[in-house]
Amino acid sequence: xxxxxxxxxxxxxxxxxxxxxxxxxxxxxxxxxxxxxxxxxxxxxxxxxxxxxxxxxxxxxxxxxxxxxxxxxxxxxxxxxxxxxxxxxxxxxxxxxxxxxxxxxxxxxxxxxxx
Amino acid sequence: xxxxxxxxxxxxxxxxxxxxxxxxxxxxxxxxxxxxxxxxxxxxxxxxxxxxxxxxxxxxxxxxxxxxxxxxxxxxxxxxxxxxxxxxxxxxxxxxxxxxxxxxxxxxxx
Numbered sequence: 187x188x189x190x191x192x193x194x195x196x197x198x199x200x201x202x203x204x205x206x207x208x209x210x211x212x213x214x215x216x217x218x219x220x221x222x223x224x225x226x227x228x229x230x231x232x233x234x235x236x237x238x239x240x241x242x243x244x245x246x247x248x249x250x251x252x253x254x255x256x257x258x259x260x261x262x263x264x265x266x267x268x269x270x271x272x273x274x275x276x277x278x279x280x281x282x283x284x285x286x287x288x289x290x291x292x293x294x295x296x297x298x299x300x301x
Numbered sequence: 302x303x304x305x306x307x308x309x310x311x312x313x314x315x316x317x318x319x320x321x322x323x324x325x326x327x328x329x330x331x332x333x334x335x336x337x338x339x340x341x342x343x344x345x346x347x348x349x350x351x352x353x354x355x356x357x358x359x360x361x362x363x364x365x366x367x368x369x370x371x372x373x374x375x376x377x378x379x380x381x382x383x384x385x386x387x388x389x390x391x392x393x394x395x396x397x398x399x400x401x402x403x404x405x406x407x408x409x410x411x
Contacts (some may be wrong), residue, residue, distance in 0.1 A: 221400060223402075230304070230390065230402060230403075230404050230405040231339075231347065231390050231392075231402040231405070232402065233392075233399065233400045233401060233402055236398075236400070245398040245399060247399060281346060281347070283347075285335075285337065285392065285394075285400055286335070287352075288349070288352060288358050289337050289339075289349040289352050289358075290349075291346050291347055291348075291349070292346070293346050294346050
């Protein structure tokens, strides 16, 4: 089955670091860009950036550059989104997605940042 | 870059047809056929209904169709059903290795 499976929900304190994952299967993971998309509670979808797993070429939205780091491990067909200094404003659902070809989305990872 | 422009809400009666518009610029929607539409029910992940302007993936109802004219793409839903009530988002490649979403449209089925 072609799918993207994300890691589970996280609850963190402000200032902590976090790395969430997105594992692809059922297709050639290294030949499609993987994007990360944020959705704050009750709000719309925001494109954060993307990575090409084959060579880890990465592009960020200006709104998210410097705020998060996108990486990938092609040996395990997994993409990552990480924060080094979480803020309450990072509380959101985060989706990984393949937006090219026939689009494919993960189930989402809920990140809650609260003291 | 700015989000694509969608109406905040649309409504239609059971069995009717509705169209949701999504307006971009000559740098995104106008230049590429890499536009997709997503349906999102509360608490669920987005589901692709249309990709590459007018292609429908397996599993998406044939009541959904897409089109493009200039810098605007449209999603048409015919024969509205209660389960079509959801939020809808358009998404386009922008050509600078980035993508952009529309602000979303809430569809109410009367």
